[in-house]
Amino acid sequence: MKVSSKNYYLILVLILMTGLLSGCTDSASKDIKIGMVYELTGNTASYGTSAADGAKLAFKEINANGGVLGKQIKIVTADNKGEPSESANAMTKLITQDRVIAVTGFTVSSCGIAGSAVAEDNKIPLVAAATVNPRVTVDEKTGKVKDYTFRACFIDSFQGTVSANFALNSLKKSNSAIMIDNSSDYSKGLAQIFKDVFTKGGGRVVAEEAYLQKDQDFKAILTKIKAQNPELIYLPGYYDDVGKIIKQARELGITAPILGGDAWDSPRLVELGGAQALNDTYFTNFYSVQDTNPASQAFVEAYKKEYGQPPDSMAAMGYDAVYLLVDAIKRANSEESAKIREALAATKDFKSVSGNMNLSSTHDAIRGVVIIEMKDGKQVYKETIKP
Known part of the structure; x- marks a missing residue:
């Protein structure tokens, strides 16, 4: 079928307008995509699901208070199944397909190490929640601090x-x-x-x-x-x-x-x-629900209201990791990964659920260690050892 030159140009204009409108819709998006990778199935799912619950509560609170940079946060969730190989796959998908601007997650060190490698390769900020092995933030071969990987917890x-x-x-x-x-x-x-x-x-x-x-x-x-x-x-x-x-x-x-x-x-x-x-x-x-500081008690109350039970330490770390990342995005005043990275590296006096904390030169949290004793099946807080 022949198409007249007049109709041809009309079709071309319509195609161009559709593309422009699509582009306008994307730029006017009210969402900021942040990835979340946890051990939601497998042998360590108890950690991952608790941390994910804490993270989801934090995201919900932040969105209810206006979001970040005037936009709502859209969480893109992935399950690493407690396996390093799955962690790398999950990170790759979030970054290359879902186009997240940053990622939080991980409670297992081997998974965090695998995930951080992908974050570094793609220059996307990662805030790990509860991975304590030094190799998460420091390259084992070179001994150099990884540029884009940070964590909300202390190290081994x-x-x-x-x-x-x-x-x-x-x-x-x-x-x-x-x-x-x-x-x-x-x-x-x-x-x-x-x-x-x-x-x-x-x-x-x-x-x-x-x-x-x-x-x-x-x-x-x-x-x-x-x-x-x-x-x-x-x-x-x-x-x-x-x-x-x-x-x-x-x-x-x-x-x-x-x-x-x-x-x-x-x-x-x-x-x-x-x-x-x-x-x-x-x-x-990392944390005890018996901690009496105001930030801890506010978190416990909010968590109980949301889930009908008190939080454990993994929930607290998932919660802290989200707020640590979002705090950096606010201070960076940007969705650009390099600027978020710089803001994370400059973190001082961040208000965690267990009190104020800083990030060290190796991107690790400087925060107290809690000693827990088990008595008749219950956790009993003994003391906090501060750095």
Whole structure:
């Protein structure tokens, strides 16, 4: 069919107008896209879902108060399934397909490390919520601080140091066994720091035993540890394994105190280990719901109203990570990644749920470590160790 020159130009004009109108619609968008990547399924889903709930509450509050830069925040959510490879895939999709301007998320260090690599390659700011391994923000090969990766939590070096000093000075233990999850960067890193500080402080490590995530029977390892008669067991693992290990340890007659890290924090811990078995166990953490500072209490009240239950530490960290990122976007007064990065790096006196915090030169949060004791199946706040 022939098209007259007049009709041809009319069609061309209509096509151009459609494109222009589409462009106007995009530029007039009221939304700012921010990605959120968490462990929503898999063995560490308890962490990821709690952190995601805290993050969603923060986004809801921010949008209710006018959003940021005069726009509403649109959350684009991805599930990393607790796997590093899935973390990289999720980050790649959010950045290249969904076109987010920044990302928050991650509660598992190995996932955060994989996600940060993609953020760095694409020069997109990432604020990790609860990944404590130093390699999240510092390149392992070069030793250089990653430009676009930040975190709302403290790192292993501080947490491990606090644990070792707590064992020596508060629990008054002179020797310890260590159980390490050899499939976890988090566990291996934290165990090494604990060992270094504990031995330098005069303590002695009488046994080191390794296991792998998803193992079910730990009695052979625990029998070896029992033979060394340790005064303490340091167990920097994830709640899913920790609960089973502690239950089996008590069944074998091991009565020594057991100490661990923030990855213990899950309601599932008591379900798996049992309230009685968990007595005389302790762990370091980011936050306690029993903290009485005003910011904490306001967060607890809002979280209870939204979800009908009190928050855990992962929820607090997901909440803090969002506000940390949005605070930087406001101060940058821009959606440009480089300007947001600069604002994040300059963060000082940020009001977290556990009090004011700063970001260090390595982009890590300088904030207190909370000591939690398990008593009859409940978490009891003992003290906060400040940096």
